Amino acid sequence: xxxxxxxxxxxxxxxxxxxxxxxxxxxxxxxxxxxxxxxxxxxxxxxxxxxxxxxxxxxxxxxxxxxxxxxxxxxxxxxxxxxxxxxxxxxxxxxxxxxxxxxxxxxxxxxxxxxxxxxxxxxxxxxxxxxxxxxxxxxxxxxxxxxxxxxxxxxxxxxxxxxxxxxxxxxxxxxxxxxxxxxxxxxxxxxxxxxxxxxxxxxxxxxxxxxxxxxxxxxxxxxxxxxxxxxxxxxxxxxxxxxxxxxxxxxxxxxxxxxxxx
Amino acid sequence: xxxxxxxxxxxxxxxxxxxxxxxxxxxxxxxxxxxxxxxxxxxxxxxxxxxxxxxxxxxxxxxxxxxxxxxxxxxxxxxxxxxxxxxxxxxxxxxxxxxxxxxxxxxxxxxxxxxxxxxxxxxxxxxxxxxxxxxxxxxxxxxxxxxxxxxxxxxxxxxxxxxxxxxxxxxxxxxxxxxxxxxxxxxxxxxxxxxxxxxxxxxxxxxxxxxxxxxxxxxxxxxxxxxxxxxxxxxxxxxxxxxxxxxxxxxxxxxxxxxxxx
Numbered sequence: 367x368x369x370x371x372x373x374x375x376x377x378x379x380x381x382x383x384x385x386x387x388x389x390x391x392x393x394x395x396x397x398x399x400x401x402x403x404x405x406x407x408x409x410x411x412x413x414x415x416x417x418x419x420x421x422x423x424x425x426x427x428x429x430x431x432x433x434x435x436x437x438x439x440x441x442x443x444x445x446x447x448x449x450x451x452x453x454x455x456x457x458x459x460x461x462x463x464x465x466x467x468x469x470x471x472x473x474x475x476x477x478x479x480x481x482x483x484x485x486x487x488x489x490x491x492x493x494x495x496x497x498x499x500x501x502x503x504x505x506x507x508x509x510x511x512x513x514x515x516x517x518x519x520x521x522x523x524x525x526x527x528x529x530x531x532x533x534x535x536x537x538x539x540x541x542x543x544x545x546x547x548x549x550x551x552x553x554x555x556x557x558x559x560x561x562x563x564x565x566x567x568x569x570x571x572x573x574x575x576x577x578x579x580x581x582x583x584x585x586x587x588x589x590x591x592x593x594x595x596x597x598x599x600x601x602x603x604x605x606x607x608x609x610x611x612x613x614x615x616x617x618x619x620x621x622x623x624x625x626x627x628x
Numbered sequence: 629x630x631x632x633x634x635x636x637x638x639x640x641x642x643x644x645x646x647x648x649x650x651x652x653x654x655x656x657x658x659x660x661x662x663x664x665x666x667x668x669x670x671x672x673x674x675x676x677x678x679x680x681x682x683x684x685x686x687x688x689x690x691x692x693x694x695x696x697x698x699x700x701x702x703x704x705x706x707x708x709x710x711x712x713x714x715x716x717x718x719x720x721x722x723x724x725x726x727x728x729x730x731x732x733x734x735x736x737x738x739x740x741x742x743x744x745x746x747x748x749x750x751x752x753x754x755x756x757x758x759x760x761x762x763x764x765x766x767x768x769x770x771x772x773x774x775x776x777x778x779x780x781x782x783x784x785x786x787x788x789x790x791x792x793x794x795x796x797x798x799x800x801x802x803x804x805x806x807x808x809x810x811x812x813x814x815x816x817x818x819x820x821x822x823x824x825x826x827x828x829x830x831x832x833x834x835x836x837x838x839x840x841x842x843x844x845x846x847x848x849x850x851x852x853x854x855x856x857x858x859x860x861x862x863x864x865x866x867x868x869x870x871x872x873x874x875x876x877x878x879x880x881x882x883x884x885x886x887x888x889x890x
Contacts, residue, residue: 542838576804583845
């Protein structure tokens with residue numbers, strides 16, 4: 367009987383630039399009632415904003431000088447939103463984080479980020495949590511962030527866990543957002559069953575599984591929808607956790623020349 | 629402490645046309661060791677193929693006469709796959725299930741189905757499980773399937789559960805497939821937090837959540853990758869389960885004129 371459990375970790379403080387996120391997580395684990403901690407093969411799912419804040423991947427809009435293209439896109443986006451103003455400095459940050467703007471329609475900028483993710487606003491969020499009008503960027507290298515956090519948690523808890531860094535992305539043809547993995551260490555982001563059948567020749571219902579994204583989506587179901595609970599612990603998927611860090615969430619990205627929908 | 633548990637249901641027989649799927653599920657629940665059953669507010673996640681088989685949404689390729697367009701697309705797809713033959717009768721079934729073929733490149737037919745889903749091969753799978761060369765279609769109306777199964781499970785178990793019917797879909801810019809909800813009864817497929825902040829003004833990490841898809845993805849993590857375990861029970865999300873069936877998974881579909889990537 368395959369069984370999975372996921373719980374959100376409460377008791378984390380608001381994460382600030384320079385914080386040791388691994389230590390904050392270990393501390394929050396120690397405070398769990400009943401005491402629970404991390405087990406071998408647990409998966410630690412961390413929302414991107416907590417990682418970005420700890421790494422200082424933030425920009426104060428006051429320091430941003432928007433260029434012509436940012437002003438133009440901000441005006442288009444503002445118009446498409448019925449006049450609800452979009453800050454050109456925010457758009458400049460989005461452009462700085464983008465390798466390519468793919469669409470700017472209906473008030474949404476969809477781009478391919480410098481990391482290769484396709485998402486709204488290059489994954490940049492506006493926040494007042496640290497100081498007024500702060501842009502929170504995606505981590506510079508989310509797979510490296512996942513590896514570093516995994517290593518730190520191993521030091522602090524002696525548990526060999528996997529770590530996912532997640533963000534909420536919209537989808538091409540479906541409403542709403544789903545959490546996906548943007549960083550991954552210690553599990554294969556994809557599981558390949560292509561061309562295989564089971565022992566009695568039954569068909570397989572899916573053949574190339576984006577497991578890291580499915581685990582990210584599980585995490586979103588248990589954590590609070592604000593930034594107070596950025597960490598979820600998933601148990602029961604030990605079979606997926608590997609000793610090597612693996613190739614990370616980068617393996618989930620389609621190459622630009624494989625994109626059927628440019 | 630928010631907590632979620634998901635388990636696969638073992639002991640289901642191979643589902644065949646005309647089977648009472650609700651009764652098969654109730655029977656398998658009775659056989660669980662330890663006895664477990666269904667609780668109020670559990671979510672029953674069922675892989676589409678089991679639903680389609682029970683409903684007889686299958687076509688024997690021997691009965692299909694491919695038209696010119698099917699032959700042409702089959703030839704293109706076969707060529708793109710390096711000569712690995714694609715059956716024109718299968719392509720005809722895909723066309724019959726499609727409202728619009730969106731792409732046929734690199735050996736993949738991506739279409740918008742008659743239901744409005746955008747996916748590979750209009751969700752049609754080839755199977756030898758029932759008889760040789762059988763095409764399994766998506767259910768004719770997956771939301772209606774979910775409602776009917778919910779009602780049947782209420783009769784048999786007295787538990788008010790939610791039901792999701794799921795399938796594995798590829799994504800536009802990411803490798804691999806994730807399970808998504810194609811039918812839904814008894815929970816809101818989307819949760820809307822747009823424009824809201826928490827009590828101390830912290831930003832929300834996601835604002836319009838495709839919860840039904842996240843639950844579908846959770847299901848895929850615990851069931852076997854072949855067709856033997858099409859049913860997963862998710863506990864701990866009672867807060868999402870509603871007495872009305874709700875508007876179903878159809879609410880997840882972007883209208884054609886909102887599609888930024890046609």
